[in-house]
Amino acid sequence: MILADIHTHTSFSTDSDAAPEAMLASAVERGLTTYCITDHMDYLFPMDETAFLFDPKAYFSKMTALREEWSDRIDLRIGVELGLRDEPDVAGPVRDYYEKLLRDYPFDFVIGSTHCVCHTDPYYPDYWQTRIGTEGVLRYLEAELWNMEHYDGFHVCGHLDYILRYVPKNRRVHRSKLNDVIEAILQTLLRRGIGLEINSGSLRRNYPDFNPSAAIAARYYELGGRLITIGSDAHYAEHVAADFDRAEAMLTAIGFDSYATFRSGKPIFQKFSDR
Ligand SMILES: [Zn+2]
Numbered sequence: 001m002i003l004a005d006i007h008t009h010t011s012f013s014t015d016s017d018a019a020p021e022a023m024l025a026s027a028v029e030r031g032l033t034t035y036c037i038t039d040h041m042d043y044l045f046p047m048d049e050t051a052f053l054f055d056p057k058a059y060f061s062k063m064t065a066l067r068e069e070w071s072d073r074i075d076l077r078i079g080v081e082l083g084l085r086d087e088p089d090v091a092g093p094v095r096d097y098y099e100k101l102l103r104d105y106p107f108d109f110v111i112g113s114t115h116c117v118c119h120t121d122p123y124y125p126d127y128w129q130t131r132i133g134t135e136g137v138l139r140y141l142e143a144e145l146w147n148m149e150h151y152d153g154f155h156v157c158g159h160l161d162y163i164l165r166y167v168p169k170n171r172r173v174h175r176s177k178l179n180d181v182i183e184a185i186l187q188t189l190l191r192r193g194i195g196l197e198i199n200s201g202s203l204r205r206n207y208p209d210f211n212p213s214a215a216i217a218a219r220y221y222e223l224g225g226r227l228i229t230i231g232s233d234a235h236y237a238e239h240v241a242a243d244f245d246r247a248e249a250m251l252t253a254i255g256f257d258s259y260a261t262f263r264s265g266k267p268i269f270q271k272f273s274d275r
Pocket residue numbers: 081113115158159
């Protein structure tokens with residue numbers, strides 16, 4: 001059984017209203033023993049530069065108190081999801097900002113995610129107005145590859161092929177054209193000791209697979225990758241550990257026998273057979 005959900009959000013994220021206590025109660029109710037809150041930091045977010053930033057001092061003060069209060073029920077870890085950027089005019093300031101944040105605050109777990117590309121968020125239809133399906137996806141994956149090469153301090157690649165959730169229904173994506181860049185991303189993760197996150201949030205957005213897909217998880221395994229983490233990306237209490245039974249079935253069918261959580265930046269491996 002998967003006993004840890006280590007990619008989740010609370011009202012410290014711009015796109016969630018969930019009280020951290022409600023998320024923790026949901027995690028306990030679902031039988032989890034480890035929980036990590038990873039609120040968004042997307043420095044210089046394109047449409048609104050004040051969005052997706054939290055006050056790290058207030059965050060640590062709240063999370064440290066909760067960790068103590070809930071310690072007899074669940075092991076709370078303090079994490080963050082960083083929005084990485086490859087655009088030349090923002091990459092430098094974004095890197096400096098995150099380096100300082102990670103120096104100043106002792107996060108247990110850091111997810112490196114690619115949300116924005118070409119100064120926009122492909123979640124919005126605008127991104128697709130000037131790009132056909134395959135081209136739009138490729139541009140995103142190339143940015144992700146650059147991000148995996150050029151940032152430090154994060155432990156896993158968040159939701160690797162996340163953009164596939166947002167391809168407009170009327171656009172075709174030629175999957176075979178994505179293989180080379182996906183292979184390069186996986187090789188980069190392995191060479192740099194960065195793990196691969198399996199994110200179940202896609203299944204709640206009318207997308208039929210995890211991010212990344214089972215095929216990509218299988219390729220990572222084939223290349224020798226064993227450092228995986230599992231996250232629901234819940235922004236609401238009812239989504240904590242969502243579809244984790246499916247994630248476990250998918251991962252064990254590939255051959256994975258364990259997944260990782262992080263404490264003080266160090267991985268702790270846990271067997272799927274643990275209860
Ligand atoms: Zn994300």
